[in-house]
Amino acid sequence: MMEKNMTDKDRNMEITQYVDAALALHGLELNEAHRAETEKQFLLLRGMGQIIASEPIPDDIEPAGIFRL
């Protein structure tokens, strides 16, 4: 999900920038405590994204979308 040749510091910087930009886009103005915890939670979510990305999915698998059995 992230560029292969980035360092951890680069990645964290990129996450900080992404979180700040996305918060601004959403019109969410947070105090520093909320902002710092939000970034921590976002890093956790990125980790979840990386777990999913660790296993290739066949190209013909469509999203569940509106999930029905």
Added chain:
Amino acid sequence: MSNFPFTATECIAAFCSGEVSAGEIAAACLERIQRANPALNAFIEITGERALSEARLLDAARKRGDSMLPLAAVPYAVKNLFDVEGITTLAGARLYAHNPLARRDGKLVKRLHGAGGLLAGTLNMDAYAYGFTTENTHYGSTHNPRDLSRSAGGSSGGTGAAVAAGLVPIGIGSDTNGSIRVPSSLCGVFGLKPTYGRLSRAGSLPFVASLDHLGPLATTVADLALAYDVMQGSDPHDPACAQRPVEATVADLPRGIEGLRIARLSGYFDDNAGEDARWASHVAAKALQADNDVEIPGAAQARAAAYLITASESGALYLDALRERIDEFEPHSVERLIAGSLIPAAWYQRAQRYRRWYLERVQALFKDYDLLIAPATPVTAPLLGQQHIRIGERELLTRPNMGLLTQPISFIGLPVAVAPLWTGSGLPMGVQLIAPPWREDICLRAASALEKSGLSGSKISSGVL
């Protein structure tokens, strides 16, 4: 009081035979709640007037000789995300405290009322249903009746505690990632998360639409099946509710595990289980004659995908309110919601693609097996305020990880019953009994077999603390 009918089955029999009136059953239930709730904080609202009024109608109907209803004179209570006429639907959130009173009952409450149930109140939960411990900053924590210093689990913690304490024989909860199964396990009661789309969610407050399920918790398997059966039926007001006929389960319970091919889940479900959880899984497997251990491929990824979908959908749901009223949010989950609202669409899309692929692979397992067994929680009930749980050598945060073993199952909507076993410490540990889509009957038959064997039971004596 200790000889008063308590389980749903006992209440129905005693009322129908004329041994007691519905009014007497309602009054006994309300007395139990008044006495025990201050220590538990399970109930947010006690609907005493309504229960007594419903009881009066039943008593009048019996006098007239009307035919008896399937849940006649059975007290029950609902998680406070269900609409109940005349009460504000809170979903455990101060954010909703000033919303108007609900003008009508939610669909499942209507069905329970129509079946003769007596509504005793609404129950505490994690705010928005986002949590596994029912530690609620604004409405207080719910205490586990088995040990008041411990969590009742969540997010349907009030429901688990109310049933385990013998206050009502049936409680109704919701389960997005484990919120029926975790409290069932930690409180030591039976629970059923039906197939996604089986029970109508109309008139309940959503959390994650593509993962939300509703279902019962109960004192016995017979009560669980009874409640489930009367709540079934299609409903055009819930777009996810399947157009399926009622498929009643009660009559099939005596069949137990006859003819079922059963396996125990290993791999991920052992790796993320503490000692008590692994013990419960093995004991249940032996009792249910599970011949093999099998692995679900991709369970870790499935859990991660459920986590992302939950964060993304709930973050989007609350985004407007986060902008305008952030100070009213539950401190335990406010940043989780904000972070979820920032998830890129590509991550969410991949999680939904994984979901479809994972479903295909798990369904393939059901060609060889009818039922799969796994622990319901990694550990027994943690202390309230406990920040970490230990699984083997690993120390994990409590709040997000109590659903480690439930999330990979609800992610694809499979039906699951939880049956409580009792560990050497005296605390309960539930096992998940997992069946193919739409086969709740199989889950309940297996739970009934465990109950009959004496290994599983809710250990509630006469409904009195």
